[in-house]
Amino acid sequence: MQKLKQKPELLAPAGNLEKLKFAIHYGADAVYIGGKQFGLRSNAGNFTFEEMAEGVAFAKQYNAKVYVATNIIAHNENLAGAADYFKKLYEIGISAVIAADPALIQACKEAAPDLEVHISTQASIANWKTAEFWKNEGSPRVVLAREVSVAEIREMKEKVDIEIEAFIHGAMCISYSGRCVLSNHMTSRDANRGGCAQSCRWKYDLFENGVETDTEVSEEAEELYTMSSQDLSMVEHLPDLIEAGVDSLKIEGRMKSIHYVATVVNVYRTIIDAYFEDPDNYQLKQEWVDEIWKAAQRNLSTAFYYGEPTSKDQLYGKPERLPKYDFAGLVLDYDATTQIATIQQRNNFGVGDDVEFFGPNFHHFKQTITELYDEKGEPLERAKHAMMITKVKVDQPVVYLEMMRKQK
Incomplete structure (x- = not known):
């Protein structure tokens, strides 16, 4: 019989207090939320301190944890109030913050030294030496870049004793680990400070390089082009990540609906529990896959986990009709x-x-x-x-x- 590993944490998004409660009720071990400052989802229903306190109290009833995303790339004017903010989070009972900017990480360490700092995917951690660096800086967990493969995760866990958090489901960014300036250029909304306008999801005409008149070459196309990727789903391959040593399996989607959160959490909770009940005889059930598609907004892909994505992992041409x-x-x-x-x-x-x-x-x-x-x-x-x-x-x-x- 295969030796059982410790069950990984199932980490769910919570865009507001109602979503937090549904995520935990449907099986999440932890949720990540945003406050009114320092987060990358300025349009989500971000939490007041009072709502955070209520969320923490609810989570404790289920032995669940609450993390707060403070993962902006800060400019000078964004630093004011950081120390007081982190101190307040610690007093409320937040289990950890998720951060990428060294200035905010340092502010947290100084103001609330007992509050865990998890290094955000915005830091683009894609190799074991970088994971080791953050371990030496005192961070117990890193959230990996989305461009990392299963094999690379396995090597990281073999070489560094640090918790690894990896995305298993949700939207993928066309830019490296979300570090995008397309929104800034198109709309003057800073994606790295919470203002992403989703410019890569827009439809674009295609022009041929080198033609003086910029002759359009997509005139006959049924569907205009995007720079958009398919969404990530590891529903059919979750044991690979568990066996590679991932400690926290993360679902994307703080701005998604309650139906999405409940459906996706329910499926992955079921898969994790089924695998650990009998890993040697674990079999994927088609009903689990079918259920994921009921919450899907785009076609699904395994992204970078098994090699470089191809055109098949992008949203080109006329989209397939998905069940709604x-x-x-x-x-x-x-x-x-x-x-x-x-x-x-x-x-x-x-x-x-x-x-x-x-x-x-x-x-x-x-x-x-x-x-x-x-x-x-x-x-x-x-x-x-x-x-x-x-x-x-x-x-x-x-x-x-x-x-x-x-x-x-």
């Missing part, structure tokens, strides 16, 4: 006697719709809605109003915070 699902409702209660679930509406649904319920521990079932009532028990044809409380006859028992989705 709406988060239709959230289960608040269930009456076993009547088989009626109390559901908070999140998207329009009604009688005759085919829906799917899912929850933690990969509980799934599909049904057609045959009976729908309002909060007072009056029959309804459709739940049209946002956040309205409804009653739905369900085919199987459901529990609090399970979700109902429907295909668009």
